[in-house]
Amino acid sequence: MTHGHAFPPMTTVGPGDKRYPALARGFNQRWIARPDYVRLVGSPAGAVRALSEAVNQHPADPTRTRITVRSGGHCYEDFVSGDDVRVILDVSPMCGVYRDPDLEADCVEAGATNWHVYSHLYPLTGRALPGGSCYSVGTGGHVTGGGFGLLSRQFGLTVDYLYAVEVAVVRPNRTVDLVVATRDDPGTNLRDLLWAHTGGGGGNFGLVTRFWFRDLPQPPRKVRLAALAWKWSKFDKAEFGKLVSAYGQYFRDHQDPDEASGKLFAMLKLNHVSNGEIGLLAQVDDDDPGGEEALADFLRAVDGAIRPTSGQMNAPMGEHPPLRDMHTPRVLPWLTATQALNGSGENRCGKYKSAYMRKPFTTAQIDEMWAYLGNVHYKDYVNGEALIQIDSYGAAINHPPRDSAVPQRDSIMKMQFQVYWKRTESDSAVKRHEAWIRDIYRKTFATSGGVPAINDLTDGCYVNYPDADLGSGEWNASGDAWHTLYYKDAYTRLQQVKRCWDPLDVFRHRQSVRLPKARGEASGPE
Structure with a gap:
């Protein structure tokens, strides 16, 4: 493939430009910046020039001093598009x-x-x-x-x-x-x-x-993909508990990446009851001789563990559209299946939280999820785009070939709490959305200070699903700081890298890696 661009290496968009309103925000409409300008960077040399100019300019507004970088624009918090941002350097034209x-x-x-x-x-x-x-x-x-x-x-x-x-x-x-x-x-x-x-x-x-x-893997020639859903109206508390328990137990027991079951990936979509459905997506390597049976065994273990009868998925669920006609698993070329799953949802506002699970869910956790998904609490809350997504994890992830800065390497599941709303909604409605996700998260992890603290059951949070609440004592009473939840013991080494390569703290936001304290300097809150 040739490497080059038909467009100029840099384009600057200021407040008077008709493109500015679109480029001053990212995918999450919750955050809209007011930068002096957005600069679209088309080459590494252009990146050097753009960053050099930005870092040597004097801020006209002392409340807006940050220089941020955007590629896809999917940051969940105001780390890229925020009220204190002076310049956004957008590298999306550099896409070779x-x-x-x-x-x-x-x-x-x-x-x-x-x-x-x-x-x-x-x-x-x-x-x-x-x-x-x-x-x-x-x-x-x-x-x-x-x-x-x-x-x-x-x-x-x-x-x-x-x-x-x-x-x-x-x-x-x-x-x-x-x-x-x-x-x-x-x-x-x-x-x-x-x-x-x-x-x-x-x-x-x-x-x-x-x-x-280097040495990137070759994906399967074909994968076997399933998508199914259950009607919420068919569930009581006991059946919900059986479903969530069976899902967690399956991934506890199938963590060998050399087995077909260890190659199986799934997402359980625990939507708020107002969505009407609970969903399940699963994909397995169909090139593996055991792939078909592995998927069948997984569906027996989960779908077969409960009384409600599954059917076709009809409702959108979080960032994924409904995948119809896949209640009976379909065999598709890998790239075709990947395109079928590709989704990011509509342009909307969102709030997210995450958790790594080392073990299946406890009864207390399942009870709280059941209650806060609208069965006991938030019964009058109507939002089909409020959910807990539980992704399978582990297997090859838990056997890294070398050291990395990802410390969560023995988990079996990864949770993503999600809630979406339209930007046109009232302030009171937005507060209701935020209250729901904060409450269900805090109650799910009530025994560890309202967050998935570092312990035998949970292993912190995913840095790519950032949550500013982790830095607040109101929402995090675990004793584990936000950086511990993201990075665990790797944080000290990351601080040394920060001191070496960004000593002026140019690249900063509410949860950026902090420069280490100088000797004798009084320590303050992180």
Whole structure:
């Protein structure tokens, strides 16, 4: 594939430009910035120039000083588009995907979306990133946070294949350098910079321009895909408990990536009762001789554990549209199946929370989920786009080939609490949406301070599903700081990388990696 762009390397969009209202916000309409300008960057050299100009400009408004970077624009909090943002550097024009013979690696530019990568890399090479299902998520953020998806139980995380990263960094004298850090670098600082981008989160160390991956996996020629749903009206508390327990127990017992069951990925969609349905998506490698039976066994273990009868999925569920005509599993080419699952939902406002589960859910957790999904509490709350999504996890993820900054490597499930609403809704309605997700989350993890603290049952939170509430004592009474929930013991090393590569703290937001305290400096709240 040729590497080049038909457009100018940089385009600047200011408040008077008709494109400005669209470019001043990301995918989550909850957050809209008022930057002095948005600069669209089309090359690594352009990134250096844009960052250098931005970091050496004097802010006219002292309340808006941050410089942020956007690739796909899917940040869940106000870390990219916020009231205090002065400049947004948008790398979405830098979206090439090609083979780099010099580094003997597949190069993905930071502005490429998941679908760019799947639809270009796979046809050209037969290989793929084991990344996410939402097509429009940008790799600049997805990869740096650890990136996982439907192929991850079979092949691991995206960062398990990361060989090199190119980053524009700001030096203490405010000059900007373009640095390439590889896995094989002799210098500790460069190796640490690469390591920090294997799960240390975006927006922490510099402006990422390119990633290089080695030995990427070949996805299956075909996968077997199932989508089914149950009517909420058919459930009582006991049947709900059987469903959620059976799901967790299945993934507790099937964690061998060499077995067909270890290659199976599933999402359980526990929607609020006002949605009308509970949904289940599952995909397995159909090239594996045991794939068909593994999917059948999974469906027997989950669907067969309850009295309600499953049928076709009819309702949209979170970020996924309803997948019809898949109650009987269908065999599809991998890329075709990936396209069928591709979704990001409509442009809307959203709030999210996450949890890593090391074990199946306790009875108390299941009872709280049942109650707060509208069966006891929030009965008068009508929002079919409020849900808990429970993704399968583990298997190959729990056997990384090398050290990474993703510390959650023994979990069996990953939860994502989601709630969506329209920007036109009243302030009181928005507060109701936020109250629902905060309450169901706090009650689900009531025994560990309202969050999935680091313990035998739970293992913290996913940095790519950021939640500003984790930094509030009102919502986090666990004793584990937000950075512990994201990074665990890796945080201290990430702080050292921050001190080396972003000593001026240019890349910062409410939950960015903090510069370590100088010796003798009084410590304050994190």
